[in-house]
Amino acid sequence: GAGVSQSPSNKVTEKGKDVELRCDPISGHTALYWYRQSLGQGLEFLIYFQGNSAPDKSGLPSDRFSAERTGGSVSTLTIQRTQQEDSAVYLCASSLEAGGQPQHFGDGTRLSIL
Amino acid sequence: QKEVEQNSGPLSVPEGAIASLNCTYSDRGSQSFFWYRQYSGKSPELIMSIYSNGDKEDGRFTAQLNKASQYVSLLIRDSQPSDSATYLCAASRPYGGSQGNLIFGKGTKLSVKP
Numbered sequence: 001g002a003g004v005s006q007s008p009s010n011k012v013t014e015k016g017k018d019v020e021l022r023c024d025p026i027s028g029h030t031a032l033y034w035y036r037q038s039l040g041q042g043l044e045f046l047i048y049f050q051g052n053s054a055p056d057k058s059g060l061p062s063d064r065f066s067a068e069r070t071g072g073s074v075s076t077l078t079i080q081r082t083q084q085e086d087s088a089v090y091l092c093a094s095s096l097e098a099g100g101q102p103q104h105f106g107d108g109t110r111l112s113i114l
Numbered sequence: 115q116k117e118v119e120q121n122s123g124p125l126s127v128p129e130g131a132i133a134s135l136n137c138t139y140s141d142r143g144s145q146s147f148f149w150y151r152q153y154s155g156k157s158p159e160l161i162m163s164i165y166s167n168g169d170k171e172d173g174r175f176t177a178q179l180n181k182a183s184q185y186v187s188l189l190i191r192d193s194q195p196s197d198s199a200t201y202l203c204a205a206s207r208p209y210g211g212s213q214g215n216l217i218f219g220k221g222t223k224l225s226v227k228p
Contacts, residue, residue, distance in 0.1 A: 050212060056212035101148055101214065107157055
């Protein structure tokens with residue numbers, strides 16, 4: 001498949017546990033974005049990896065959230081000590097070039113914190 | 115608080131009619147505007163972008179931007195049942211925000227009746 005791939009598609013975990021969400025962008029895409037969508041809310045920006053430039057981390061809601069992008073390809077979003085308010089669909093997107101808006105979204109990871 | 119506001123709908127139009135979706139934004143510093151379509155249970159897909167005042171047409175879609183009034187609209191001509199979805203308006207974050215950092219509205223649900 002040529003699209004953005006996210007795993008797992010669903011994750012249920014207990015409050016206080018750590019979770020890792022993975023994103024495989026479209027091959028060759030320079031820019032990678034993480035957003036989340038809570039029920040009844042708009043998409044909320046989390047982090048933007050823009051090629052070789054420093055990532056824009058301004059949307060990460062707390063220091064429990066971190067993300068990395070290894071080798072300019074795969075990205076992992078880590079949430080430590082999860083809280084119930086972290087429950088949301090976490091969406092990853094990629095674009096061919098840095099400096100633009102998210103174009104191709106993955107199917108998302110639905111995270112539920114019990 | 116920088117916001118993008120949309121009427122949540124649902125907006126119901128008959129097949130073949132023009133659907134008009136509206137969006138306002140709070141900060142004059144936003145420069146770029148986008149419309150995404152999100153089918154139920156699916157991820158958003160980018161359908162239109164607009165950066166200058168006036169109209170931009172792409173097939174059955176026309177995006178309109180009025181920076182003086184701080185509103186953006188999307189017109190869908192000859193609406194089809196397959197256009198039934200939630201339409202998300204997004205604006206670039208002003209004053210130093212990266213291009214990947216967008217402010218999204220909560221979306222307007224459109225229903226096109228056969």
